[in-house]
Amino acid sequence: MTDFILQAEGVTKDYVVARSFLGKPTRVVQAVRGVNLSIAAGTTLALVGESGSGKSTLGRCIAGLVRPSAGKIRLAGHDVRQLSGASLLSFRRQVQTIFQDPYSSLNPRRTVGEAIMDGMVIHKLYTPEERHARMLGLLARVGLQSDHAKRFPHQFSGGQRQRIAIARALALEPRFIVADEAVSALDVSVKAQVLDLLADLQAEKGLTYLFISHDLGVVRHIADRVAIMAAGELIEEGECDQIFEAPVEGYTRDLIAAVPRPDPGRRRFRA
Numbered sequence: 001m002t003d004f005i006l007q008a009e010g011v012t013k014d015y016v017v018a019r020s021f022l023g024k025p026t027r028v029v030q031a032v033r034g035v036n037l038s039i040a041a042g043t044t045l046a047l048v049g050e051s052g053s054g055k056s057t058l059g060r061c062i063a064g065l066v067r068p069s070a071g072k073i074r075l076a077g078h079d080v081r082q083l084s085g086a087s088l089l090s091f092r093r094q095v096q097t098i099f100q101d102p103y104s105s106l107n108p109r110r111t112v113g114e115a116i117m118d119g120m121v122i123h124k125l126y127t128p129e130e131r132h133a134r135m136l137g138l139l140a141r142v143g144l145q146s147d148h149a150k151r152f153p154h155q156f157s158g159g160q161r162q163r164i165a166i167a168r169a170l171a172l173e174p175r176f177i178v179a180d181e182a183v184s185a186l187d188v189s190v191k192a193q194v195l196d197l198l199a200d201l202q203a204e205k206g207l208t209y210l211f212i213s214h215d216l217g218v219v220r221h222i223a224d225r226v227a228i229m230a231a232g233e234l235i236e237e238g239e240c241d242q243i244f245e246a247p248v249e250g251y252t253r254d255l256i257a258a259v260p261r262p263d264p265g266r267r268r269f270r271a
């Protein structure tokens with residue numbers, strides 16, 4: 001059990017989308033239904049499926065941003081719902097998220113430097129001088145320059161903003177990152193560079209990724225294991241090569257049939 005950094009057990013999420021005038025739910029969307037999965041430390045699990053299949057909802061449940069209607073999320077064996085005080089703060093530090101649109105996590109009125117230091121301030125980590133030094137180190141690590149610290153998010157390209165979001169996530173030294181369509185909006189060559197950065201960071205820091213994507217071409221290059229979702233349910237999960245070479249479910253076969261074949265034996269994503 002302790003081999004697995006993260007586990008979902010029977011995770012279900014219902015959204016009430018309409019209520020009667022007495023407050024009784026009249027329409028419920030079952031976004032996620034009874035999902036079980038485990039992600040081993042230092043590996044990448046890709047979560048794939050069509051739009052609306054529940055990937056983001058499951059990712060948000062796992063990241064602690066959405067409370068499941070039923071089921072459990074465990075991090076290193078601990079039920080996330082039971083956490084409070086210092087242990088909840090520690091969970092919030094260890095699990096970070098990167099979304100498709102970094103505008104949703106970057107305040108347009110705060111400089112990039114402030115954005116990267118925010119988490120360290122909230123978690124009361126380091127002295128102000130140390131935060132500043134760490135922020136500059138993080139900018140360099142994600143391929144940006146120290147003078148970028150004083151600029152605002154709108155002054156950057158999409159790829160640079162995603163690097164800023166990565167630096168912001170890394171500032172808290174997380175163990176686990178949920179990346180939800182994190183490279184989906186980027187041009188092919190920029191996408192390749194950001195994926196390489198994520199792969200390098202994983203190798204360097206032993207990070208664990210839940211990589212949510214509808215882009216199977218990308219998934220094939222970066223995932224250790226792949227989980228397929230359809231209509232809120234996990235329908236197949238396995239080693240990346242097995243899923244692509246010998247999928248069990250007809251649904252998975254249809255999904256990957258449309259993906260162009262990459263160069264065999266290449267691990268890293270290249271444009």
Ligand code: ADP
Nearest residue numbers: 015017029031050051052053054055056057058
């Ligand atoms: P995906 O990321 O695979 O596109 P989502 O998790 O975003 O799927 O959505 C799964 C289902 O849940 C969809 O039917 C979506 O409309 C619904 N849904 C997602 N978030 C909410 C919400 N906050 N309120 C109501 N319904 C939602």
Ligand code: MG
Nearest residue numbers: 055056057180
């Ligand atoms: Mg989504």
